[in-house]
Amino acid sequence: MKKGILLVNLGSPESPTPQDVKTYLGEFLMDERVIDLPYIARAALVKGIILKTRPKASAAAYKKIWWEEGSPLIVISERLQAKVQKEIEYPVALAMRYGSMTIEKGLKQLVDQGVDEVFLIPLYPQFAMATTETILVLAEEIRQAHFPNIKIDHLPAFYNRPDYIEVLSNSIKHHLESKTYDHVLFSYHGVPERHIRKSDVTKSHCKLDGSCCKTPSKAHEFCYRHQCLEVTRLVGEKLNLKPDTFSTSFQSRLGFDPWLQPYTDRTIERMGLEGTKNIAIVTPAFVSDCLETLEEIAMEGQELFHEVGGKEFTTVPCLNEENAWSELLAKWINNWADTTATT
Known part of the structure; x- marks a missing residue:
């Protein structure tokens, strides 16, 4: 089996404009693992209240931190992806749980390169319903619907490694x-x-x-x-x-x-x-x-x-694309590849 890596982070609006922020927040907050209310109650809260009041203020906040290259989260994640790719021999794709850089696109990018065994890495040290769990659940739904012949493994929470x-x-x-x-x-x-x-x-x-x-x-x-x-x-x-x-x-x-x-x-x-x-x-x-x-x-x-x-x-900045962090991810990937090669 040909192995590939999918790094997954949260996501970002396309731009720091109220409309793009509204679109992003709508997808994010309607996730049943983020706001875990029954659909009708969740829709009433998100679509009836939050999306009518919050996008403008959130857009102003995004505008304050937006870089020339784009969303800091996206730019940093892309830099990390590039560094990890240099460290390993397996193709590395990047996806976001919310926004246009979808998990489906990330998986397709790997499948198009002949990958049929994916190591999915949620870029969260700790497990939570609204982060790791929603990524893994959606990835499995996408696999069953669009890529039934691939296998997906994932990196567990690494908070205490x-x-x-x-x-x-x-x-x-x-x-x-x-x-x-x-x-x-x-x-x-x-x-x-x-x-x-x-x-x-x-x-x-x-x-x-x-x-x-x-x-x-x-x-x-x-x-x-x-x-x-x-x-x-x-x-x-x-x-x-x-x-x-x-x-x-x-x-x-x-x-x-x-x-x-x-x-x-x-x-x-x-x-x-x-x-x-x-x-x-x-x-x-x-x-x-x-x-x-x-x-x-x-x-x-x-x-x-x-x-x-x-x-x-x-x-204190996050680990971002620090060399020690990209090298650690590469080590975990290689360890996974070596382990799965013998099973």
Whole structure:
């Protein structure tokens, strides 16, 4: 069988215009694994409220971070794809869960090159319904409908792999070595609390009571909250951070249902009000800088911190197309290829 690689990230609007942002948000928010309400309720919320009010504001936010080459997320992902391709002998395609760079197009690009065994890599360190799961479910639907003769394998969540933690920790250390900071805040994209319970394979472990994420369980394989906390803990250990100098928070909540806490914006505000003068923000739920890191954290977060008395606000870039990251992906790909060649 001829092997091929499909890297998959979130996606982006075609341009930072209200119409293109509306089209993108419509596809994104109507995904039943993103807003997990019954279709009628989801459509009423998304089409009846959100898409009538949010596209203009979101377009303005995208415009602030848009590069000459295009969407930062897309440009960075393409650069990463090119670097990984140089490291391995297998064809590498790039797709997005939402937008015009579809998973179907990515698979077709590989099939057209004779590939019949695909290693799909969701570019998310942690598992979540709204990220990894929706990619894998859609990829399988597309395979059955359009490419029934290919086989798809995938990279599981890699949040706790020692080599990933080493690459992430080294990157953070490099970007902070000349900076002044009193506290490192690990900010992860938030999800509704109900997503955690829905992903609990035991149907009883995830109580979100402060202890379940620390108690060993099969539920942790698919528990986004546990996996985020583990990244923070493992990087903290790797960098020898003192317990009171780093913490975890969650950003980008939507709607009025309870989401994972503590919230990043409120944490930044509280720390500034309590006298923290220098803070560094790391965003390990993302491997590529995007709207949530470049605008929500680096711009809005910094403005908020300064408003409440903070001074130095440092944002650590994502891994993006760093050599160590592309080389690690290439190593995982080659390991997969070697393993599948013998089975």
